[in-house]
Amino acid sequence: MANPPSTTKADVLAAATRFLAALLVPLAFCRAPGRARFLACQWALSLRFPAEDLRGLTPETLRAFTHARAEAFWRDGQLIGLTSGHRDVAEQHRIFVEEVRRTGSVSAARRRVLPPEESSHVRGLALDVRPTEGARWLELHGGRYGLYRVYDNEWWHFEYRTAEPVRLPHPDAAAWTSDHGAAYRPCQVPGNGSWHHRPRPHPAEADANGRAPMYRGPAEDPRRRP
Numbered sequence: 001m002a003n004p005p006s007t008t009k010a011d012v013l014a015a016a017t018r019f020l021a022a023l024l025v026p027l028a029f030c031r032a033p034g035r036a037r038f039l040a041c042q043w044a045l046s047l048r049f050p051a052e053d054l055r056g057l058t059p060e061t062l063r064a065f066t067h068a069r070a071e072a073f074w075r076d077g078q079l080i081g082l083t084s085g086h087r088d089v090a091e092q093h094r095i096f097v098e099e100v101r102r103t104g105s106v107s108a109a110r111r112r113v114l115p116p117e118e119s120s121h122v123r124g125l126a127l128d129v130r131p132t133e134g135a136r137w138l139e140l141h142g143g144r145y146g147l148y149r150v151y152d153n154e155w156w157h158f159e160y161r162t163a164e165p166v167r168l169p170h171p172d173a174a175a176w177t178s179d180h181g182a183a184y185r186p187c188q189v190p191g192n193g194s195w196h197h198r199p200r201p202h203p204a205e206a207d208a209n210g211r212a213p214m215y216r217g218p219a220e221d222p223r224r225r226p
């Protein structure tokens with residue numbers, strides 16, 4: 001992956017995007033008088049993040065994301081771009097297989113990527129966003145739009161939900177809760193908003209004595225899944 005742009009360059013690009021959005025407001029007003037700022041913001045952000053693809057998201061997810069980032073943009077000057085949204089089954093399968101190959105096991109891969117039948121990206125409900133400042137804004141304010149960060153180990157991954165979910169340590173923990181629901185006892189760590197849990201071992205993870213590996217708390221890993 002290419003090095004992220006320096007802070008200075010990112011700041012200049014953000015300022016240029018805000019300036020462009022302001023210039024586009026009159027044009028957007030001609031197109032949709034009641035939604036001019038919303039529209040101008042989406043146009044400017046699509047130019048700032050030209051690789052983003054909003055197709056395939058559910059209508060509710062798309063609406064929540066675009067409205068949340070319009071508020072972030074106009075109220076707080078914060079830019080939010082989409083790194084990855086909807087993925088089809090074949091793409092998610094390819095990413096999952098790659099991760100299994102990279103990590104050497106299915107159980108390790110599942111901590112970062114889920115197979116297609118379990119992935120919210122395939123259902124059009126998940127959003128990987130950037131930059132980190134935008135993700136932070138969404139983590140603080142996205143709940144108003146039904147957008148929540150759901151994993152401790154993925155600062156960039158948000159999902160559209162109708163109710164606030166309990167944040168899990170990693171993607172595989174969702175399977176742990178469904179497989180071992182009664183044994184899953186999350187407890188919030190005071191002060192830092194993260195969750196530890198002591199589930200029964202995942203069948204693929206248990207050692208010879210049936211003990212689960214210890215979860216050692218959230219890790220902010222900047223590497224993004226594609």
Ligand SMILES: [Zn+2]
Pocket residue numbers: 121126127128156157158
């Ligand atoms: Zn994701």
